[in-house]
Amino acid sequence: xxxxxxxxxxxxxxxxxxxxxxxxxxxxxxxxxxxxxxxxxxxxxxxxxxxxxxxxxxxxxxxxxxxxxxxxxxxxxxxxxxxxxxxxxxxxxxxxxxxxxxxxxxxxxxxxxxxxxxxxxxxxxxxxxxxxxxxxxxxxxxxxxxxxxxxxxxxxxxx
Amino acid sequence: xxxxxxxxxxxxxxxxxxxxxxxxxxxxxxxxxxxxxxxxxxxxxxxxxxxxxxxxxxxxxxxxxxxxxxxxxxxxxxxxxxxxxxxxxxxxxxxxxxxxxxxxxxxxxxxxxxxxxxxxxxxxxxxxxxxxxxxxxxxxxxxxxxxxxxxxxxxxxxxxxxxxxxxxxxxxxxxxxxxxxxxxxxxxxxxxxxxxxxxxxxxxxxxxxxxxxxxxxxxxxxxxxxxxxxxxxxxxxxxxxxxxxxxxxxxxxxxxxxxxxxxxxxxxxxxxxxxxxxxxxxxxxxxxxxxxxxxxxxxxxxxxxxxxxxxxxxxxxxxxxxxxxxxxxxxxxxxxxxxxxxxxxxxxxxxxxxxxxxxxxxxxxxxxxxxxxxxxxxxxxxxxxxxxxxxxxxxxxxxxxxxxxxxxxxxxxxxxxxxxxxxxxxxxxxxxxxxxxxxxxxxxxxxxxxxxxxxxxxx
Numbered sequence: 228x229x230x231x232x233x234x235x236x237x238x239x240x241x242x243x244x245x246x247x248x249x250x251x252x253x254x255x256x257x258x259x260x261x262x263x264x265x266x267x268x269x270x271x272x273x274x275x276x277x278x279x280x281x282x283x284x285x286x287x288x289x290x291x292x293x294x295x296x297x298x299x300x301x302x303x304x305x306x307x308x309x310x311x312x313x314x315x316x317x318x319x320x321x322x323x324x325x326x327x328x329x330x331x332x333x334x335x336x337x338x339x340x341x342x343x344x345x346x347x348x349x350x351x352x353x354x355x356x357x358x359x360x361x362x363x364x365x366x367x368x369x370x371x372x373x374x375x376x377x378x379x380x381x382x383x384x385x386x
Numbered sequence: 387x388x389x390x391x392x393x394x395x396x397x398x399x400x401x402x403x404x405x406x407x408x409x410x411x412x413x414x415x416x417x418x419x420x421x422x423x424x425x426x427x428x429x430x431x432x433x434x435x436x437x438x439x440x441x442x443x444x445x446x447x448x449x450x451x452x453x454x455x456x457x458x459x460x461x462x463x464x465x466x467x468x469x470x471x472x473x474x475x476x477x478x479x480x481x482x483x484x485x486x487x488x489x490x491x492x493x494x495x496x497x498x499x500x501x502x503x504x505x506x507x508x509x510x511x512x513x514x515x516x517x518x519x520x521x522x523x524x525x526x527x528x529x530x531x532x533x534x535x536x537x538x539x540x541x542x543x544x545x546x547x548x549x550x551x552x553x554x555x556x557x558x559x560x561x562x563x564x565x566x567x568x569x570x571x572x573x574x575x576x577x578x579x580x581x582x583x584x585x586x587x588x589x590x591x592x593x594x595x596x597x598x599x600x601x602x603x604x605x606x607x608x609x610x611x612x613x614x615x616x617x618x619x620x621x622x623x624x625x626x627x628x629x630x631x632x633x634x635x636x637x638x639x640x641x642x643x644x645x646x647x648x649x650x651x652x653x654x655x656x657x658x659x660x661x662x663x664x665x666x667x668x669x670x671x672x673x674x675x676x677x678x679x680x681x682x683x684x685x686x687x688x689x690x691x692x693x694x695x696x697x698x699x700x701x702x703x704x705x706x707x708x709x710x711x712x713x714x715x716x717x718x719x720x721x722x723x724x725x726x727x728x729x730x731x732x733x734x735x736x737x738x739x740x741x742x743x744x745x746x747x748x749x750x751x752x753x754x755x756x757x758x759x760x761x762x763x764x765x766x767x768x769x770x771x772x773x774x775x776x777x778x779x780x781x782x783x784x785x786x787x788x789x790x791x792x793x794x795x796x797x798x799x800x801x802x803x804x805x806x807x808x809x810x811x812x813x814x815x816x817x818x819x820x821x822x823x824x825x826x827x828x829x830x831x832x833x834x835x836x837x838x839x840x841x842x843x844x845x
């Protein structure tokens with residue numbers, strides 16, 4: 228690429244040319260990320276850091292959280308985890324990603340429970356618990372307030 | 387349904403029922419399991435919210451030992467309930483409104499306001515007995531055929547999950563004849579105060595005792611498909627002490643789902659006997675060939691009745707539409723009817739408004755029929771004309787009606803909803819519609835306006 232102009236150090240000698248582009252890319256990414264965060268009101272869908280899952284369609288996410296399937300579109304198992312009823316992150320998750328209110332979700336599950344066709348996602352006590360359980364199970368899908376995301380879990384892009 | 391062979395020719399009485407009856411008995415054992423389990427497991431989660439368990443899959447992530455998880459030890463119990471406190475007023479004071487033919491009385495003539503139409507309490511206990519074996523019992527208390535509030539077992543079955551997606555249930559299960567048929571009693575799960583009575587009253591049979599096989603799988607393009615097959619029998623007590631029996635009941639139900647869209651088809655068949663009409667038709671038969679012909683045409687005695695319905699629902703969240711149609715056909719003219727409805731609704735925060743148009747018609751007009759009095763000896767004319775009048779009454783009781791409903795639902799708490807609904811009901815010109823316990827002068831083609839105020843809850 229003919230970019231070897233300056234020798235600053237071992238490292239930068241090879242990659243230095245990348246720096247401005249990298250900065251730009253990061254800036255764009257950051258911009259995209261923050262725009263995304265505004266959209267999703269700070270609640271993000273997470274899986275274990277080790278999971279190969281990067282993105283999921285909104286329809287596939289709905290199917291998992293509404294109990295219509297126990298698998299991802301690629302056939303791998305998916306086990307949804309929920310925060311407790313009444314938690315604000317839970318309400319936000321369902322509003323943002325499924326477009327449904329807490330009452331609608333409750334009505335949905337009462338249909339399924341009272342016909343013996345299944346039971347709702349397992350509920351966990353709080354975000355920390357959610358993070359711990361998601362981190363240790365590659366099949367688990369949960370959601371977290373962005374501030375609780377660490378490197379034991381990773382965000383899944385919902386498109 | 388290979389495992390449930392049709393009855394051999396001539397083997398009348400319990401017919402295909404023997405196998406099914408044995409299976410049903412097994413299912414009833416579930417109740418004992420549960421009762422015993424409850425005694426010895428006082429710590430059984432009286433599950434807050436809608437239960438602690440996980441999303442219906444057994445394997446996978448269940449190794450966690452923490453509190454509110456699915457049972458890591460068996461048996462694990464879950465207790466849930468639903469209910470409705472309701473009041474309905476009818477402005478037609480010459481007869482009682484009833485939502486289906488199993489109900490003995492309602493608002494109107496007996497009381498201006500009645501709690502009987504929608505009020506009920508349902509309790510459900512399910513037990514994970516072993517990794518792939520679940521038992522469920524649901525008991526419902528509501529107005530019964532004799533105006534009692536005696537608890538009845540809505541369903542009690544054992545479910546064996548052969549795989550995550552293939553399950554077999556043995557015992558009493560809900561009969562899923564319509565889109566919301568299997569949760570028609572859970573007011574909280576539905577927008578209306580009650581599912582449209584024209585369609586949901588078409589088959590006033592709510593459960594089946596027998597075997598039920600269901601398989602769920604993914605089709606391409608985001609579609610999910612569930613197919614359910616049942617074989618069994620069912621009984622219902624009717625007001626006035628008579629009884630309806632369905633033998634050799636078979637059904638096939640398909641549900642297709644793709645995000646907000648649900649499509650459903652149902653096919654069912656059974657041999658139906660309703661004993662209230664038999665004394666009447668036995669009398670007709672005593673009048674020779676003409677009477678026999680009339681009896682054969684109208685009597686519901688081991689008559690094969692077929693049923694089909696199609697439903698579609700679209701619910702993206704802020705609004706929804708549901709439309710369903712169903713038809714029942716049989717060799718007895720009494721059974722031939724077609725019903726359908728369309729509902730549209732809009733949700734605004736905690737409020738939902740909805741409108742419904744619903745109609746039930748007979749398949750073709752039923753010709754008025756009776757014994758020819760002019761050819762009878764004079765002493766037989768009075769009994770014959772009494773029989774003709776009784777037949778006329780039966781034919782006029784066949785429901786033909788339409789309803790326009792306007793409703794409001796307020797989800798004022800996550801597990802409690804208040805509903806207000808107005809129904810404008812018109813009986814067909816030759817039908818009493820939903821009106822029973824009629825004043826002597828009550829005529830066909832009546833109409834009424836109902837006001838219903840319900841409070842639905844789940845726990």
